[in-house]
Amino acid sequence: MSASAQIIEAAWLSRPSPEVAPDLLGCWVVRQLPNGQLVRGLIVETEAYAPDDPACHAYRRKTQRNAVMFGPPGFAYIYRIYGIYHCFNVVTDVDGRASAVLIRALALPGQPMRAAAGPGKLCLALELETSLSGIPLTAASELWLEHRLETEALDLIQTTRIGLSQGVEIPWRWYIKAHPAVSKF
Secondary structure, eight states, X not given: OOTTOXXXXXXXXXXXXXXXXXXXXXXXXXXXXXXXXXXXXXXXXXXXXXXXXTTSTTSSOOOTTTGGGGSOSSBEEEEEETTTEEEXXXXXXXXXSOOEEEEEEEEOTTSOTTTTBSHHHHHHHHTOOGXXXXXXXXXXXXXXXXXXXXXXXXXXXXEOOSSOSSSTTOOOEEEETTOTTOSOO
16 A cells, blocks of 8 residues: 555445446555555446446345345445456445445556456456455555545546446446546446
8 A cells, every 4th residue: 555545444445336337437446466466456447336226236136145235334345247257346325235336447558458358357366366355455454445645636537338138228438538448448
């Protein structure tokens, strides 16, 4: 963790996911790899998922896979898709109300610009897998979030989510305009 960075606390995430998702743009995901190396990625793209949303994993009911989404805010929800890729989500809202923000893309300083341009690439770059699902996003953890350092407003685009079969019309995807690490424009 850098000396001037402020870790995002669970209380800040205790809001509905469509409010948190755009606010996470420009913030940082920090991962301490098993070898001790710290990897920091600038969040450039997010998607929100909420209880009444047919694309949300918790839409129908609570299961062993999605149970962490029903817990308190400030935890990682990591799941596998297509049997090979992982997706990293930040649990939001309040305890008992399933809500999360999918971190769709990061810019990783010192690495190729598109190294984490998409949820699967992001999880590969940060070595995130389902064994980390349910961990708290805190400094004591190997995965946490930090507020953005700059105070100027970001130029954001809001649009519909991608890669879904349900809830495709809901405009809960945000990204930093023209950023080269965004997964798809």
